[in-house]
Amino acid sequence: MALTFYTNPMSRGRIARWMLEEVAQPYDTVLVDWAGKPAALLEANPLGKVPTIVHDGAVVSEAAAICAYLAEAFPQAGLAPTAAERARYLRWMFFTAGPLEAAMVDKVLGVTVPPEREGMVGYATFAKAVDTLEAAVSESDYIAGERFTAADVYVGSAVGWFTQFGLLDKRPAFARYLERVEARPALTRARAIDDALIAAG
Known part of the structure; x- marks a missing residue:
């Protein structure tokens, strides 16, 4: 499965990076310079915001949403909530x-x-x-x-x-x-x- 991570290390991308390391799945990192946003990022997220991930064509932005999505996409990491949680x-x-x-x-x-x-x-x-x-x-x-x-x-x-x-x-x-x-x-x-x-x- 393809997982691409658009980020800047001086941004909320650090939250998504932590979550990606928690789920321990392979991912490709695309560094985003504030002065120029990659066309692929703008196509995925017209606001050009980081963090944004693209997982098998599915686009997820907003750090909280990325954390929740990755927990569900990779349940073997054990980070999604139980019914009681x-x-x-x-x-x-x-x-x-x-x-x-x-x-x-x-x-x-x-x-x-x-x-x-x-x-x-x-x-x-x-x-x-x-x-x-x-x-x-x-x-x-x-x-x-x-x-x-x-x-x-x-x-x-x-x-x-x-x-x-x-x-x-x-x-x-x-x-x-x-x-x-x-x-x-x-x-x-x-x-x-x-x-x-x-x-x-």
């Missing part, structure tokens, strides 16, 4: 990709939501979004339960990035969660690949 798996992956991401972007942009408009933005307030995430990662060892799943690739990446850039406080719950998810050998491999690409410049 599915609700939390979907809830927290979509919360992180939607309301939490929006809260973080608004924070960076200096957007202040008036109290009377909080119901319109999906995350209510920045503080409530962060508190909700803290409660989610505190409920069990991993975001969907006691087992690492593809949702942890996405949520773990987000917690790591938002903490690194000072958008999330370094709360003990976040530190404990990151310690667990960042111990994954696949993440070590993925980081080494992307860091080498950045160094090669």
Whole structure:
């Protein structure tokens, strides 16, 4: 089966790289320069966004969707949710990709939501979004339960990035969660690949 990965090592492509290393299937990498997008990428994804994968002709973009897709496409990796895990798996992956991401972007942009408009933005307030995430990662060892799943690739990446850039406080719950998810050998491999690409410049 053909699996092509369009990425830039200084992008959310790092999330998809981690997931690709978790499923441990062969894939071809196409590096995307911000100045010029490959025609094949634009054909697959007119926005030219990375990460994008093409798996036997099926196009998947958006990092959370790529994580979920790969977990289902390669069930032998054991990263798709069980029936008991599915609700939390979907809830927290979509919360992180939607309301939490929006809260973080608004924070960076200096957007202040008036109290009377909080119901319109999906995350209510920045503080409530962060508190909700803290409660989610505190409920069990991993975001969907006691087992690492593809949702942890996405949520773990987000917690790591938002903490690194000072958008999330370094709360003990976040530190404990990151310690667990960042111990994954696949993440070590993925980081080494992307860091080498950045160094090669």
